[in-house]
Amino acid sequence: xxxxxxKNISAKKKLIPAVAMLTTCAVILSTxxxxxxxxxxxxxxxxxxxxxxTPQTIEISLGQAPEGTVTIADKTEAKxxxxxxxxxxxxxxxxxxxxxxATFGKLIPASSTDGxxxxxxxxxxxxxxxxxxxxxxxxxxxNETNNAxxxxxxxxxxxxTEKTLTADTDGEGYYLDIPVWFxxxxxxxxxxxxxxxxxxxxxxxxNTKGDLYKATRVAILDENKTAANGGVFLxxxxxxxxxxxxxxxxxxxxxxxxxxxxGTVTTATEVIESNGKVTNKATDVATVTGVGTGKTGYGTPTxxxxxxxxxxxxxxCWNANAGQSFTVDLKFYxxxxx
Numbered sequence: 001x002x003x004x005x006x007k008n009i010s011a012k013k014k015l016i017p018a019v020a021m022l023t024t025c026a027v028i029l030s031t032x033x034x035x036x037x038x039x040x041x042x043x044x045x046x047x048x049x050x051x052x053x054t055p056q057t058i059e060i061s062l063g064q065a066p067e068g069t070v071t072i073a074d075k076t077e078a079k080x081x082x083x084x085x086x087x088x089x090x091x092x093x094x095x096x097x098x099x100x101x102a103t104f105g106k107l108i109p110a111s112s113t114d115g116x117x118x119x120x121x122x123x124x125x126x127x128x129x130x131x132x133x134x135x136x137x138x139x140x141x142x143n144e145t146n147n148a149x150x151x152x153x154x155x156x157x158x159x160x161t162e163k164t165l166t167a168d169t170d171g172e173g174y175y176l177d178i179p180v181w182f183x184x185x186x187x188x189x190x191x192x193x194x195x196x197x198x199x200x201x202x203x204x205x206x207n208t209k210g211d212l213y214k215a216t217r218v219a220i221l222d223e224n225k226t227a228a229n230g231g232v233f234l235x236x237x238x239x240x241x242x243x244x245x246x247x248x249x250x251x252x253x254x255x256x257x258x259x260x261x262x263g264t265v266t267t268a269t270e271v272i273e274s275n276g277k278v279t280n281k282a283t284d285v286a287t288v289t290g291v292g293t294g295k296t297g298y299g300t301p302t303x304x305x306x307x308x309x310x311x312x313x314x315x316x317c318w319n320a321n322a323g324q325s326f327t328v329d330l331k332f333y334x335x336x337x338x
Contacts, residue, residue: 115219115228148173198235213326
């Protein structure tokens with residue numbers, strides 16, 4: 001969650017994070033699509049880009065594109081990296097999705113109190129500013145097959161070389177889960193925190209700038225996707241009291257009252273740093289397995305997911321803001337680096 005003061009400071013600083021910087025650039029372009037659940041209910045994610053820099057003992061990988069043809073409907077994940085010599089090139093101090101993924105599908109807004117369970121609706125009204133909850137089934141819970149799809153670069157492509165990313169597909173989903181792997185040469189496990197910044201890349205252009213970027217949400221999920229470690233990262237300058245229509249998000253698919261449908265948002269605490277060091281008690285979002293006492297090399301690769309979605313209950317996620325763009329920057333830090 002950002003304050004105006006933090007935003008102004010971060011715009012001036014040029015720091016290398018203690019562990020890793022993960023950048024997601026989601027460019028949303030459309031002509032006849034809408035944000036919060038009315039009309040076609042789709043906004044198209046046409047450019048997701050993640051880059052990572054690891055100056056210390058953490059390396060990151062986005063895996064490797066599988067061989068053969070993969071359609072956007074398949075949702076086949078990238079091949080997991082190992083610590084074997086032949087996979088050395090998959091690990092680096094820098095990684096980029098555009099070197100592994102070629103296209104991403106369309107993203108349809110959803111709502112979540114914790115980043116794990118997401119809900120969507122077809123009963124929006126007032127141009128997407130509210131939902132008709134008079135019935136018993138105002139929302140539907142998104143399932144494991146409802147994530148947005150992707151296609152890959154040529155078989156075997158990895159993070160060795162960054163490429164230009166383009167997308168023009170019909171795939172769609174209520175969230176996008178991008179698998180990421182970490183490894184370390186540290187003897188003990190490394191706890192990671194993250195700083196999230198969401199921006200409008202057109203903020204200086206009065207003709208194209210918008211507010212949809214404020215509705216972007218991020219969560220870090222474990223390998224089984226059973227928990228969003230730390231809860232919801234709001235990004236931008238959004239906070240729950242001013243950023244949500246009801247100061248709450250959707251917690252259930254069925255109900256008979258607002259209290260049964262909506263619940264308190266579990267927000268995560270982002271890293272605040274000074275000179276590359278963590279200066280606050282930030283939320284622990286990932287644990288990278290250590291090598292172990294008396295051992296050398298790397299610990300077993302640890303898998304997580306970066307989940308991105310558009311929060312339908314955000315006051316900026318409605319028809320008038322469709323067709324706008326946003327960027328998401330995630331900087332991971334070693335929480336012991338204080």
